[in-house]
Amino acid sequence: MSNHDNKSAEAPGIAGGKSPSAPLIETINLYKSYFNEDLETPVLFDINLKIESGEFVAIMGPSGSGKSTLMHILGFLDVTTKGHYHFKGESTEEKVQDDLARIRAENISFVFQSFNLLPRTTVYDNVLLPLLYGTTPVHERRKRTLKAIESVGLADRTMFFSNQLSGGQQQRVAIARALVTEPEVIFADEPTGNLDSASGKHVMEILQNLNKEGHTIILVTHERTTAEHANRIIHIQDGRILTDEKGHTKRIASQVKQLK
Numbered sequence: 001m002s003n004h005d006n007k008s009a010e011a012p013g014i015a016g017g018k019s020p021s022a023p024l025i026e027t028i029n030l031y032k033s034y035f036n037e038d039l040e041t042p043v044l045f046d047i048n049l050k051i052e053s054g055e056f057v058a059i060m061g062p063s064g065s066g067k068s069t070l071m072h073i074l075g076f077l078d079v080t081t082k083g084h085y086h087f088k089g090e091s092t093e094e095k096v097q098d099d100l101a102r103i104r105a106e107n108i109s110f111v112f113q114s115f116n117l118l119p120r121t122t123v124y125d126n127v128l129l130p131l132l133y134g135t136t137p138v139h140e141r142r143k144r145t146l147k148a149i150e151s152v153g154l155a156d157r158t159m160f161f162s163n164q165l166s167g168g169q170q171q172r173v174a175i176a177r178a179l180v181t182e183p184e185v186i187f188a189d190e191p192t193g194n195l196d197s198a199s200g201k202h203v204m205e206i207l208q209n210l211n212k213e214g215h216t217i218i219l220v221t222h223e224r225t226t227a228e229h230a231n232r233i234i235h236i237q238d239g240r241i242l243t244d245e246k247g248h249t250k251r252i253a254s255q256v257k258q259l260k
């Protein structure tokens, strides 16, 4: 898949495979460029990032800064051009497409700005969909689907068509669909981008609750107010990490306490 240009920066996992103490996500000098015919467009440079299991991280930056590109690489929808990406301590570079698809199916779900639901299809069937590709027994599929719908507060809309719901409700269906496979990580790319502020806040509260239940959440946004729901904010500009604010929420909470 990608070149191995950063020999000096080798980390645990490259040679030895799984490492129990390794971060969930680790990138080492990750570099990404797109090639269109002979034209190379560099997009990400020297991305060195560690994300531990259970974190709620926001990736923030202006339009075109490379947020979605980074999210697609971290979520196995795209590959690096140079540098390394380790997931759960395992190098991803040598893996073939089928392995990457399996790791993605077992560990990762996505929520996008545009919901991406099937129209004229019930909430139930939309949420059930990812389980149809797996090995979950039929009775278990039903249980998990209803539980996911209930957890986003839409039990009373279970048999509605997705196009009979408001935007905020549709995004909650998309979150239920992301949840139903019980993924370790949920990537959300501008999940509130098409929502009014009240629905956006509701969606962010749901993501915060999922994080409290143990899911790692990686949120992409260009809005500070949305990013502040996370407890770590990584700022990207022109394809580079500018700052990495850890313990963000905690710090604000303690400042508020001091002011009282």
Ligand SMILES: Nc1ncnc2c1ncn2[C@@H]1O[C@H](COP(=O)(O)OP(=O)(O)OP(=O)(O)O)[C@@H](O)[C@H]1O
Residues within 6 Å of the ligand: 034, 035, 036, 041, 043, 061, 062, 063, 064, 065, 066, 067, 068, 069, 070, 222
């Ligand atoms: N397939 C592609 N071919 C060439 N360049 C691309 C391709 N996809 C994205 N880019 C370029 O990569 C850069 C980063 O795009 P990306 O979608 O990651 O930005 P973003 O930070 O998510 O922006 P936004 O906030 O607008 O969604 C942009 O300059 C874009 O033009």
Ligand SMILES: [Mg+2]
Residues within 6 Å of the ligand: 067, 068, 069, 189
């Ligand atoms: Mg984007």
